[in-house]
Amino acid sequence: MNDDFLKKLIVPAETKIFMLIMDGLGGLPKEPGGLTELESADKPNMNALALHSALGLSSPAGPGIAVGSGPGHLAIFGYDPIENEIGRGALEALGVDFELGPDDVAARGNFCTVDENGILIDRRAGRIATPQAMQLAEILNKIRMDGVELFIRPVKEHRFAFVIRGEGLGAGVTKTDPLTDGVAPLAATGLDAPSQRTAEIVNRFIEKVRVALADEQPANMILLRGFDKLPALPKYQDRYGLNAAAIAVNGMYKGVARLAGMKILPVDGATIEDEFTTLERYWNDFDFFYLHIKQTDTHGEDGDFDRKVRVIEEVDQQVARAMALKPDVVIITGDHSSPTSLKSHSWHPVPLLLFSKNVREDGIGEFGERACVRGSLGIMPAKDVMLLALANAGRISKYGA
């Protein structure tokens, strides 16, 4: 769907949409023929809601494609996750849960070893241990430069995410990593005026790094590559006419929500209950709420079936609080599947529930993978789910006569 096409049809309404994203919600049975995590969970509130909902499965990026939380969220927020690719630098930052903003320039970094002449001896600094990298990052995070903020966030071993935050910075910056030992690191160069500004900052920063790490061994320098920004996306206000808010504990999700133009609401605490308290507190102030649950994915990736089940049960209790607010439209789904049996994200489509007084009720009183297969929404692209939510919220007018 073309944005211009949709924009002409969007109309205002006095309705509220609640989107509950359980990260990595979709699952698989512990043993063949058994129940999935969601099917195993005791979840009376979601089941009751399912009875009066339309069910289906949301597919983040099409058949067979397992997505990260970045593209998974872009999709369920209504953006094409393949057209709007999140580049390597931005991915590295999001991957360590850095709250990346739309103007931030991100890059992938390596700690490396150079000799006394500045010639690269080891691009990976002997793959130093992560705790050591964390100490080095602490040193580098103390470096200050006028007009910008700089962030080094360790990833694993010698790898880190690097972010420059400032105004008017371009991301068309060439790598400092020559991708081979035996030569000096390259100077960063900018491909246009705003990127030249970034490149100058990068080069000055690297000089400060050289000084700060001079006495460290083996990691006495850094290399940067894959400079980019998050993709520029049309904002919810402009695209859908929605005054949208996000409730999330982890930085990555706040970053992607901010990209969509959502206001990030403060959560007093870090529990699931705390997030729903924020929902109640701000209910009158916005007409779209995205609420993110991290722990379903955490336990999916840990392979802890029972704990994933318990998180779903905990969320189910909170769903009663959300429903007491009388949302006009409710979406419950995930950004992707994370079956505990696979201990990773997977390509399986994600159970999807759409509630409003105008849906064709499927009359299926259960929210689960196989129940959703019987639902009337079918397997639908995640990026189209917002269109159904908006239609049910009375926010899309008729096309043509």
Next chain:
Amino acid sequence: MNDDFLKKLIVPAETKIFMLIMDGLGGLPKEPGGLTELESADKPNMNALALHSALGLSSPAGPGIAVGSGPGHLAIFGYDPIENEIGRGALEALGVDFELGPDDVAARGNFCTVDENGILIDRRAGRIATPQAMQLAEILNKIRMDGVELFIRPVKEHRFAFVIRGEGLGAGVTKTDPLTDGVAPLAATGLDAPSQRTAEIVNRFIEKVRVALADEQPANMILLRGFDKLPALPKYQDRYGLNAAAIAVNGMYKGVARLAGMKILPVDGATIEDEFTTLERYWNDFDFFYLHIKQTDTHGEDGDFDRKVRVIEEVDQQVARAMALKPDVVIITGDHSSPTSLKSHSWHPVPLLLFSKNVREDGIGEFGERACVRGSLGIMPAKDVMLLALANAGRISKYGA
């Protein structure tokens, strides 16, 4: 599907396709958990047919998009309703059920008030009452010009649809409406040679209007804007090799069918029964029949659940007559949904039945929204339904060896 790709595969056959479109067929229950209009209807013939059919749901323009009957018909006729947008002028004409032809140039019109110097005082002529506009339209419809026919059709208050019918007329004509008071109406200009011809006709017509309305108050002039034609579409004969006919009572549907190259058959009377009599009468003369039922939508938009049910029941009785003709392929669906509970067109996909001796029968002996969710066709784009009909009619040959 690319037209060139399809055209290479189309082969002739001695088969007949019958497409029955109940306008606004899809519905919702009167109360949550209840039956829809279609589910409530006593329809033994359609249910018997459903048992030996493939069922599913047709989606006119994708998730969440409610369409007008224009785009809804384009879609079920096999054309992309978003790529082939019907412009504002053509929409205004179709909206008042004007039988717009493929060569007609249409525009949106206002009655307006000008002072003695021809300067606009009120672009909307004080929003004159519709009956007054109807009287004025009668005056203007008497204006004659060589080589063209001119039509003024009142819409509401000061608004009307304007149509020029003639040969070789372009629609690239600029508006005469300056969109502000205090200035004179603009002269129409043409953006290319055929449109210059149209513009000249428009300007001469407006001079005649000025004379004809000179003594009227407050509406003593007209403004025109949004000139366009219906989109040019490949015809059924060229695209599918089908000798196609349309049976409809209302002008708008005849207009869209003519756009697809269908021959408009005369209906002796205006009842559903009369339409099926036409079907019988011309059965030997064509190999594709589109038959349109208006009243399902009328009662959907009125919000009259019981009358919508009764129309479906009346159609069901006539379906027996159609089946007695032994069509090779039968499609029953709607151009969009019009649930009585919403009193408007809606985005819900439309129940779809495809019968032929070669379908995989779903063995579901009911034609209804939830029965169709269980069907093998799934939710499919309406524009692809014709491909299934053609295949079942033996009219698409194998692609590749």
